[in-house]
Amino acid sequence: MRFGINVRNRLTGADLYVRIFQLTGLAPVLYVLVACVHPAVFTSENVFSVLFRLGMSALPRWEALGLSRLYRMSHSEVLVCAAVLVFALIFGLAAGRLLKGGRGKARAVRVVVTVLIVLDLAVRVLPLPFRFSFGIPATVFGFVIRLGCLALVLGDLMADRRNTGE
């Protein structure tokens, strides 16, 4: 297993999307880690709870719903954190491998990711009961982040198409 990329290599939009996806998963974990040593974070709004809400809202909605379901079933914050981190790691490793595995594979990944983000954005604007789960500011932040990710991946796809045309 190989970790690490050369930062001097130009990152593509899809590369950035993968990293944004992974980093947004770290924000909720931070809140839980702080709560382990300082349970008073539950009693008031603070920077860690804000980070938790922003991070959860920026994650794909299906993942956040899955985590909520997992939490409800297991009653375990440890399991929720493990799921977030392991999924982010697996996604990062798999996406890294596929994006560098040839033009065809990379293009397929981008198309799949684009479709998933579009579906995610559609779910966020539908009048569903879980739409504002972490408050309206976090919901807006999450939507903007996901929209930004869509722009990154679409930019890649358009560049790919231009290069193929040339």
Added chain:
Amino acid sequence: MRKSKFSVNALLLLVIIFSAIIFFVTIKLVDLAYHPARNDYYHIEGTDCSVRYSSLLPDGIYTGDQITGTLRVEGRFGYDWGAAAAGGRLYINEYVSTDLGLMLCNLVRVDLKTWEKETLLRDTVLQGACASGELVCIGKSVMPAGHPGTNALAHLYAMSEGTDPSADGALILYLDPESGEIVWSVADAEGVTEDFEAKYLARTLEEVRR
């Protein structure tokens, strides 16, 4: 020239290892720290059952006296908020805590002959019986000890049910004590924290319906 490398994958791997250590240390320590010596025994009115909270014996529903009592159902049950017996069955709150102490409550029904426990409603707190005998519960709620207004984990917990634990209105449920079925519900009910007893417990179901 030395190539500088940065990888989010490596960062995640480090966080996973670090988190595992923190979780192991803190949750094990907290688990040890929150076990003060005690042996409380509370009788449930209208039954020959009692609820025991003990650091030596298993928590649960017991029959008999405090010294020679027999454990019937293991678990953390509430005795204070209107446990009610009807038709040979006991309706009682069962408290469930997450790893980090988010308190949750389920309404359970215990058969007083076979001692079988059945979870009737999750995230529901039995408050007592109203004037006409129906059991009154607050549904889809997180216990106040979990700080539902500010606790972001409570919001994650409630997300998949589409509820907001910090919302002002509550869901009030009326249950038939014989069958355990919901006979009436009030959505977005107000006055839950201040005058619940006067509004919902002191009145009959017919009065509330009006």
